[in-house]
Amino acid sequence: MPARNNEQWEQKPDLKKGEWVDSRIYSDEEIFEEELSRIWKKAWIPLMHESELPEPFDFRTAIIAREPVIVVRGPDNQIRAFLNVCPHRGMALDRRPAGSFLQGEPSGNAKHMTCMFHGWQFDMKGNCVEIPREKAGYQGRVTKEGQGLRRLRCETKFGGIVWVCLDDKIDCDVEGWAAGSLDCIRKSLDEEPLEIFHYHKAIIDCNYKLWHDTNSEFYHDYMHYHNRITGFDDAYFARECSAFDNGHVNVGTFTVNYGEYEVAHDRGDLTFPHLPPNNWYMVDMFPGVNVNLRGSALRMDLMTPLSANKVMIEFRGLGLKSDSKKVRDHRIHHHNTIWGPFGRNLHEDLVGVAGQGVTMMPNSEPRRILHGRHEGLYIHDEVGMRHFYDTWGKWMDRLPSDPGKKYEPGLVVGPEMPPAKGISIFPGKGAVAAE
Amino acid sequence: MSANGTNKTEMVKDAIYQACLNLDEQKWDEWLGQCDENFEYSITAHSPEIGKDMKYLGLNALELKEYFELLPKHNTDHSPLRRHATVYSVSVDEKAKTAEAVTSFLITQEMFDGVNAPLDTGENHLFVVGKYLDKLKIENGHAVFTERETRIHTRRLDKGSHWVF
Numbered sequence: 001m002p003a004r005n006n007e008q009w010e011q012k013p014d015l016k017k018g019e020w021v022d023s024r025i026y027s028d029e030e031i032f033e034e035e036l037s038r039i040w041k042k043a044w045i046p047l048m049h050e051s052e053l054p055e056p057f058d059f060r061t062a063i064i065a066r067e068p069v070i071v072v073r074g075p076d077n078q079i080r081a082f083l084n085v086c087p088h089r090g091m092a093l094d095r096r097p098a099g100s101f102l103q104g105e106p107s108g109n110a111k112h113m114t115c116m117f118h119g120w121q122f123d124m125k126g127n128c129v130e131i132p133r134e135k136a137g138y139q140g141r142v143t144k145e146g147q148g149l150r151r152l153r154c155e156t157k158f159g160g161i162v163w164v165c166l167d168d169k170i171d172c173d174v175e176g177w178a179a180g181s182l183d184c185i186r187k188s189l190d191e192e193p194l195e196i197f198h199y200h201k202a203i204i205d206c207n208y209k210l211w212h213d214t215n216s217e218f219y220h221d222y223m224h225y226h227n228r229i230t231g232f233d234d235a236y237f238a239r240e241c242s243a244f245d246n247g248h249v250n251v252g253t254f255t256v257n258y259g260e261y262e263v264a265h266d267r268g269d270l271t272f273p274h275l276p277p278n279n280w281y282m283v284d285m286f287p288g289v290n291v292n293l294r295g296s297a298l299r300m301d302l303m304t305p306l307s308a309n310k311v312m313i314e315f316r317g318l319g320l321k322s323d324s325k326k327v328r329d330h331r332i333h334h335h336n337t338i339w340g341p342f343g344r345n346l347h348e349d350l351v352g353v354a355g356q357g358v359t360m361m362p363n364s365e366p367r368r369i370l371h372g373r374h375e376g377l378y379i380h381d382e383v384g385m386r387h388f389y390d391t392w393g394k395w396m397d398r399l400p401s402d403p404g405k406k407y408e409p410g411l412v413v414g415p416e417m418p419p420a421k422g423i424s425i426f427p428g429k430g431a432v433a434a435e
Numbered sequence: 436m437s438a439n440g441t442n443k444t445e446m447v448k449d450a451i452y453q454a455c456l457n458l459d460e461q462k463w464d465e466w467l468g469q470c471d472e473n474f475e476y477s478i479t480a481h482s483p484e485i486g487k488d489m490k491y492l493g494l495n496a497l498e499l500k501e502y503f504e505l506l507p508k509h510n511t512d513h514s515p516l517r518r519h520a521t522v523y524s525v526s527v528d529e530k531a532k533t534a535e536a537v538t539s540f541l542i543t544q545e546m547f548d549g550v551n552a553p554l555d556t557g558e559n560h561l562f563v564v565g566k567y568l569d570k571l572k573i574e575n576g577h578a579v580f581t582e583r584e585t586r587i588h589t590r591r592l593d594k595g596s597h598w599v600f
């Protein structure tokens with residue numbers, strides 16, 4: 001078709017509902033605010049790994065839907081989460097990204113969380129244990145007993161990931177929330193303790209869902225040109241996507257031909273427990289986390305939505321706590337080659353979503369974003385995004401393709417047109433039997 | 436320090452500043468030409484967030500060469516990076532004919548793609564802060580890099596880079 005005039009450009013695509021979304025879901029500030037309250041404040045968010053606070057009295061701070069969160073390890077080794085808010089006059093209890101309460105601070109005692117402002121102190125369970133001049137100032141009207149921190153639901157689960165939910169009333173635990181999506185890597189995560197070795201972050205001017213989309217579709221290997229021409233074979237294209245309740249998706253394993261990458265050397269010799277050499281699993285969890293176990297390293301991306309077109313993405317890399325230095329160095333090298341800030345793929349992925357952010361700034365013209373590829377649930381099928389947006393529509397009670405309208409069930413998610421048996425999914429790459 | 440030692444200090448400084456020029460201009464081969472065949476390169480950082488010393492990249496001379504050869508096969512942000520460097524200290528081991536140097540640097544990015552090219556192109560901003568921790572050997576009247584640890588104090592790297600620092 002030649003370039004289109006405005007009327008043609010604005011026509012709805014000749015696809016079924018569920019096979020495209022309206023770009024306002026990525027750019028509208030009102031929708032964004034609603035997402036924070038209807039989704040992010042109601043979901044289990046995997047904020048960090050327990051090895052980031054390895055010792056009693058260690059803490060780490062984070063943000064969920066603009067709410068400041070502090071996660072602490074108690075002397076009983078329990079990890080607990082609280083709002084990082086002093087109940088007195090709202091100072092952040094601790095201003096650092098991480099640290100230890102083992103040492104005292106100018107305003108407070110060791111082994112306590114002390115608000116530096118007026119010296120209220122709390123123990124690792126969130127009990128208020130000190131209000132300076134409590135009786136003199138409040139004459140019994142405000143007491144320590146009534147001034148505990150706001151505790152948050154918190155579970156350490158699936159290989160030591162620390163999950164926090166702002167909603168006390170969420171009707172499932174983390175196990176129920178994951179809905180089976182992590183089962184494919186569960187044995188690998190739970191066999192022995194894991195340890196973080198990599199952290200960096202990006203703040204990108206794009207909607208958080210665009211990063212999640214990039215993690216959930218593989219059709220963009222056209223962007224990773226180098227990977228495509230060196231490492232892909234039939235096994236790659238035969239990978240399968242599976243959808244789970246609560247909007248999660250995973251992509252099944254395939255054997256990456258690392259030997260054909262010119263720089264990355266064969267990773268077959270180093271893996272995770274129970275993970276066959278060179279196997280690969282990617283789990284995209286609603287609303288914005290990606291867990292990726294590839295051969296020797298585990299990667300976890302957590303999105304923190306900042307505004308309709310701004311997201312912070314934190315990148316973590318993990319190995320086994322028992323790693324010798326040599327093994328750990330090996331894992332780090334593998335991790336960095338592809339996923340590090342100088343790795344092959346990560347920079348390209350980030351340049352990609354930044355480019356989408358440019359065309360979807362707040363108040364820009366609504367456009368249709370197509371999610372309509374059907375390839376029998378194999379690698380280039382866009383089922384991951386369709387499943388995500390069906391769940392998103394339910395939680396938001398909005399129709400992703402027309403967000404001013406209410407959600408309606410029956411959006412196309414699964415296979416519409418499986419490729420015919422014996423027909424290559426990827427022309428020129430040989431036949432892949434689609435059962 | 437002997438006049439000789441002063442000379443060697445100058446050789447080391449010359450090598451470091453020449454490396455900055457080569458890297459600024461993406462003359463990767465010229466830069467590798469300043470390095471020993473057993474050269475080791477790394478980009479490291481300490482993360483107070485996770486309490487760990489981290490390695491963001493670690494390549495030997497051969498791997499670096501391969502890395503540079505792959506650059507044309509990658510989609511990369513086009514915004515040029517430039518260094519502003521000051522050699523803070525050079526210590527020469529006269530006997531071993533080796534030297535160690537600490538160089539502080541800032542890397543600026545001249546926005547080309549930027550975030551939104553029509554708006555951002557032409558702007559410069561601070562991209563990375565760090566130190567080069569170099570080891571060199573001195574032979575045939577000039578200093579050759581045997582090891583460079585690029586220790587950065589930046590962990591928010593945004594889009595990142597395919598271009599080493």
Ligand code: FES
Nearest residue numbers: 086088089115118
């Ligand atoms: S605001 Fe925390 S003690 Fe006053």
Ligand SMILES: [Fe+2]
Nearest residue numbers: 220224345349
């Ligand atoms: Fe990618």
